[in-house]
Amino acid sequence: MKPSATPPGLDFPRPLVTVDLVIFTVRDDALKVLLVRRPDAPGEPFPGRWALPGGFVDIERDASLVDCARRKLHEKTGVAAPYLEQLGSWGGAQRDPRGWSATHAFFALIPGADLAPGQGAHAAPAEWTEAAAATRKRLAFDHGEILAAAIARLRGKVEYTSLPAFLLPEPFTLPQLQHTYEVVLGRAVDKSAFRKRMLDAGFMAEAGLLERAAGRPAMGYRLRDRAQPAVFPRTFSPRDAEAPGA
Amino acid sequence: MKPSATPPGLDFPRPLVTVDLVIFTVRDDALKVLLVRRPDAPGEPFPGRWALPGGFVDIERDASLVDCARRKLHEKTGVAAPYLEQLGSWGGAQRDPRGWSATHAFFALIPGADLAPGQGAHAAPAEWTEAAAATRKRLAFDHGEILAAAIARLRGKVEYTSLPAFLLPEPFTLPQLQHTYEVVLGRAVDKSAFRKRMLDAGFMAEAGLLERAAGRPAMGYRLRDRAQPAVFPRTFSPRDAEAPGA
DNA sequence: TAAATAGTGTCTTTCAGACAATATCTC
DNA sequence: GAGATATTGTCTGAAAGACACTATTTA
Numbered sequence: 001m002k003p004s005a006t007p008p009g010l011d012f013p014r015p016l017v018t019v020d021l022v023i024f025t026v027r028d029d030a031l032k033v034l035l036v037r038r039p040d041a042p043g044e045p046f047p048g049r050w051a052l053p054g055g056f057v058d059i060e061r062d063a064s065l066v067d068c069a070r071r072k073l074h075e076k077t078g079v080a081a082p083y084l085e086q087l088g089s090w091g092g093a094q095r096d097p098r099g100w101s102a103t104h105a106f107f108a109l110i111p112g113a114d115l116a117p118g119q120g121a122h123a124a125p126a127e128w129t130e131a132a133a134a135t136r137k138r139l140a141f142d143h144g145e146i147l148a149a150a151i152a153r154l155r156g157k158v159e160y161t162s163l164p165a166f167l168l169p170e171p172f173t174l175p176q177l178q179h180t181y182e183v184v185l186g187r188a189v190d191k192s193a194f195r196k197r198m199l200d201a202g203f204m205a206e207a208g209l210l211e212r213a214a215g216r217p218a219m220g221y222r223l224r225d226r227a228q229p230a231v232f233p234r235t236f237s238p239r240d241a242e243a244p245g246a
Numbered sequence: 247m248k249p250s251a252t253p254p255g256l257d258f259p260r261p262l263v264t265v266d267l268v269i270f271t272v273r274d275d276a277l278k279v280l281l282v283r284r285p286d287a288p289g290e291p292f293p294g295r296w297a298l299p300g301g302f303v304d305i306e307r308d309a310s311l312v313d314c315a316r317r318k319l320h321e322k323t324g325v326a327a328p329y330l331e332q333l334g335s336w337g338g339a340q341r342d343p344r345g346w347s348a349t350h351a352f353f354a355l356i357p358g359a360d361l362a363p364g365q366g367a368h369a370a371p372a373e374w375t376e377a378a379a380a381t382r383k384r385l386a387f388d389h390g391e392i393l394a395a396a397i398a399r400l401r402g403k404v405e406y407t408s409l410p411a412f413l414l415p416e417p418f419t420l421p422q423l424q425h426t427y428e429v430v431l432g433r434a435v436d437k438s439a440f441r442k443r444m445l446d447a448g449f450m451a452e453a454g455l456l457e458r459a460a461g462r463p464a465m466g467y468r469l470r471d472r473a474q475p476a477v478f479p480r481t482f483s484p485r486d487a488e489a490p491g492a
Numbered sequence: 493t494a495a496a497t498a499g500t501g502t503c504t505t506t507c508a509g510a511c512a513a514t515a516t517c518t519c
Numbered sequence: 520g521a522g523a524t525a526t527t528g529t530c531t532g533a534a535a536g537a538c539a540c541t542a543t544t545t546a
Contacts, residue, residue: 010344010345015303016260017337057261058258059260059345059346062339063339063340064339065335065336065338089335091263091311091350092310094309102348104337104348174525189509190509190510191526193507214519214524215517216518216523217516217525218526219525233481234479234507235480420498436535438499438501438537439536439537457544459497460497460544462498462542463498465498493546494545495546498543498544499543500540501538503538504535505535505536506534509530509531509532512527514527515524517522518522518523
């Protein structure tokens with residue numbers, strides 16, 4: 001172990017350091033985000049309030065910030081290797097009553113099918129909340145602001161990336177993917193143009209025909225790269241050119 | 247003042263928290279970034295190495311991370327209100343020999359004309375380095391990685407935003423702006439298409455004709471909003487669709 | 493008038509959007 | 520065949536890229 005005495009030159013107060021997660025999925029035709037309840041124990045800030053899942057960085061266990069995020073995500077959802085992207089950091093004297101704190105926010109996309117209702121064997125009660133409804137809740141800390149930034153980033157990127165593909169279990173069909181886009185964007189997109197764009201981008205590989213409940217079977221696809229989304233040279237509807245994340 | 251005793255439940259070791267800056271400007275037809283030399287004092291990590299400007303968050307002085315970034319930027323360059331954007335955060339057990347540390351990286355764009363050579367009345371020797379050359383130096387900490395991320399973000403965003411306008415002193419002309427784009431992108435862009443795009447985006451206001459050394463005077467422009475860049479619905483050259491930041 | 497730089501016009505190609513038509517499955 | 524869903528084809532309009540042309544200054 002390392003010596004516990006603070007080296008000279010470093011004996012000044014340090015901020016609290018946390019990692020928070022905005023975990024998205026699409027379920028029941030709606031974009032949902034995972035919220036947890038703050039504990040009610042005495043001394044806890046924002047008791048009983050809804051908050052983003054997260055917590056302090058454990059410098060004994062976590063080798064890096066991303067490791068910490070991945071660990072917390074796995075604890076909450078049971079999902080091991082989702083799409084995970086850094087959203088940004090928020091820090092200041094006022095955001096946590098326990099003192100100057102800085103949080104590193106990540107956002108994750110997980111397939112709807114990966115969510116058994118009670119999954120994530122963790123203590124705090126968690127709930128999948130519709131994104132629009134979640135922004136209207138008065139969340140703990142500055143989590144309302146972080147959530148809003150995450151939704152803006154997701155919506156913005158969906159206009160010109162293949163991000164929604166990470167919200168679907170594989171293999172998926174083009175109509176399913178289109179539906180996911182429409183749910184996240186909140187508007188309909190043209191079928192023909194959509195298919196041309198997706199197929200031309202070349203980020204999917206065919207994975208055999210999939211039977212459907214009714215109608216013609218659809219081609220199934222898998223992602224060629226589960227780590228990085230494809231980027232399109234144009235946004236979907238030029239009429240509302242919206243900003244990218246960050 | 248607040249009690250100095252650590253409240254119960256918070257008595258675990260905390261990471262070191264820093265802010266680092268990637269400060270860009272365009273000067274002498276090149277994209278440049280500000281580097282500083284690490285001190286040579288004993289106990290200092292990476293003595294004598296080049297590094298990004300930055301340092302520890304001072305929880306007494308800095309109300310927030312952005313405040314801290316703005317303060318350090320002003321100390322180094324004398325520039326008060328530049329374009330400042332969060333780049334991301336890097337944290338882990340290995341990046342600083344003094345212990346588990348997390349840095350919040352920002353990137354700033356400042357006009358070339360704002361740089362008197364010796365400006366920024368600060369101790370450490372600082373130097374404007376060509377961006378490409380800076381990436382080849384062996385920087386302290388993980389600053390090489392941070393710098394690479396900043397350059398990628400800048401290049402990516404320049405494809406579809408008005409960011410280069412923040413690298414010019416006002417008022418500026420369209421040919422000057424085009425030249426700045428070309429310096430950052432490292433390739434020529436078509437004059438006609440460029441002008442159409444910039445003028446249609448409507449982020450500039452006319453500011454009177456500017457005399458030039460030779461040739462016809464050019465219209466001067468000012469930014470309507472010095473805080474936010476304009477976003478174009480398409481990238482410049484569809485042939486290389488490149489990713490946005492973050 | 494020549495040189496230099498700023499600004500505009502025109503043509504072509506590309507491609508998203510709209511929407512109609514066709515294909516393939518179940519019942 | 521009817522209904523449902525998947526997939527493809529065709530037309531059109533808007534806009535970017537290429538590039539030639541015009542405009543306004545100084546020497």
